[in-house]
Amino acid sequence: MSPVAEARCLKRRLPFLALFAFLALAQAGLAQAASFPCEKAKSYAEKTVCADPLLSKLDEALSSNYQLMLAANTGVPPARLRHEQRLWQRERDQCHNPECLRQAYAQRLDETCDYAVVSGVHPLCQSADSLMPKPVPQPKSSR
Numbered sequence: 001m002s003p004v005a006e007a008r009c010l011k012r013r014l015p016f017l018a019l020f021a022f023l024a025l026a027q028a029g030l031a032q033a034a035s036f037p038c039e040k041a042k043s044y045a046e047k048t049v050c051a052d053p054l055l056s057k058l059d060e061a062l063s064s065n066y067q068l069m070l071a072a073n074t075g076v077p078p079a080r081l082r083h084e085q086r087l088w089q090r091e092r093d094q095c096h097n098p099e100c101l102r103q104a105y106a107q108r109l110d111e112t113c114d115y116a117v118v119s120g121v122h123p124l125c126q127s128a129d130s131l132m133p134k135p136v137p138q139p140k141s142s143r
Contacts, residue, residue, distance in 0.1 A: 035063030045093045045101055052098055054133070058105035061126040065112035068124065075118040106132060 034041075036059075038050035049055040066085060070078050088111075092104045106128035113125035 034059045043093050045095055048098055048101055052101075054131075055098065055101055055105065058102065058109065058128070058131055061131055062105060062109050062112065065109060065125050069112050069115055072115075073118045074115045076115065102132070 034046070034049045034056045036046065038046075041047045041050050049059045066081075070081055074081070088104075088108050092101065092108075095101045095104055109126065109128040109131070113127050
């Protein structure tokens with residue numbers, strides 16, 4: 001194929017290559033997305049969750065735990081569980097820094113794992129300890 005023909009062929013494929021690259025990047029972004037559409041984030045808490053990979057991961061885990069809790073027979077009516085989640089979201093929205101949000105998510109994650117199951121299979125809960133980074137021990141200084 002001549003260089004001119006190759007250039008024409010590439011020119012015809014360029015829109016498809018650009019679309020493929022865009023979709024690949026969009027999919028990569030979704031891998032670390034929060035449990036809600038970040039483009040609709042309104043509150044400080046939601047915007048911070050979308051911007052912080054750890055908070056996004058905690059939010060995804062909480063969403064998963066919450067859905068499993070709703071599906072399990074906890075002995076608590078689903079309407080009450082939804083009410084408790086809305087109350088927690090209001091508390092979370094009082095946070096004005098990432099550390100407060102991390103603590104709020106860690107506490108709620110553990111709360112969702114603490115619900116007893118009356119019958120059926122216990123939800124596969126993700127605890128805060130399994131998701132939060134472990135502090136790195138500092139070497140002791142010698143005097």
